[in-house]
Amino acid sequence: DGGITQSPKYLFRKEGQNVTLSCEQNLNHDAMYWYRQDPGQGLRLIYYSQIVNDFQKGDIAEGYSVSREKKESFPLTVTSAQKNPTAFYLCASSSLPYGYTFGSGTRLTVV
C-alpha cells in the first residue's frame, strides 16, 4: 500500500544534540512538507519541497534543516539551535491541488 512512513515514532534529544527525523513516501508525490504541532495547537509549516534538490523555508524554519536528494525522502534535522524542540512532527506529501497524505508522526522530547 502507498503511504508515508515516519521514523522513529518517539525520539529523545539531549541538550545541544542534533537529531534527524525520517520521512519516506512511496506515493510518487512531488511535494513534501514538514509540520510542527505543539500541544493543543494547529500545525505550523517548517519546510517544504516541491521538487528534488529544492526546498523552501516555511513559517518556523529557524533551528531546522532539510534535504531532498531523492523524490521519496525528505528528512528533517532538528539542530541544537532550535531552543524549544519538544513537539509532535508530521510529514506530509501532496499531488497538487489535492491529495495531501500525512505520516503517523514523531514525538520529540528534550531530556
Add this chain to the structure above:
Amino acid sequence: AQKITQTQPGMFVQEKEAVTLDCTYDTSDPSYGLFWYKQPSSGEMIFLIYQGSYDQQNATEGRYSLNFQKARKSANLVISASQLGDSAMYFCAMRDRGNQGGKLIFGQGTELSVKP
C-alpha cells in the same frame, strides 16, 4: 493574509446525535480549497472532506458534510449520527494559490468528545 479560525476549543455531543464544528477562513484568492482532518490521540491526520471554492454543491462523504457558505467565508463540518470513535481533534485547513508551495494553513482545532 490567509487565516483559518476555529472558535470552539472543545465540544461535547451525545452518541447518535449530529454535531457542527465551526470554521471561518480569510483569503483574497478566489481559488482555494478547504479541508477537514481528524486527529485521534495516536496523532495521525485523517482526511475527512474537501470543498473547492468553485464547487457548486456542498461536499459530502458518508456521515460528514461540509456546510459551505462562501459569502460568509465559513466551512462548517457536520457529523451526523455521532459515534464514540468520532472523539478526536478536528482541524480545518485551507490552501490557496498564494500559499507557499501548496502548503495547508491550519486552524487551532476543536476537540470533540462523544458521550455514550
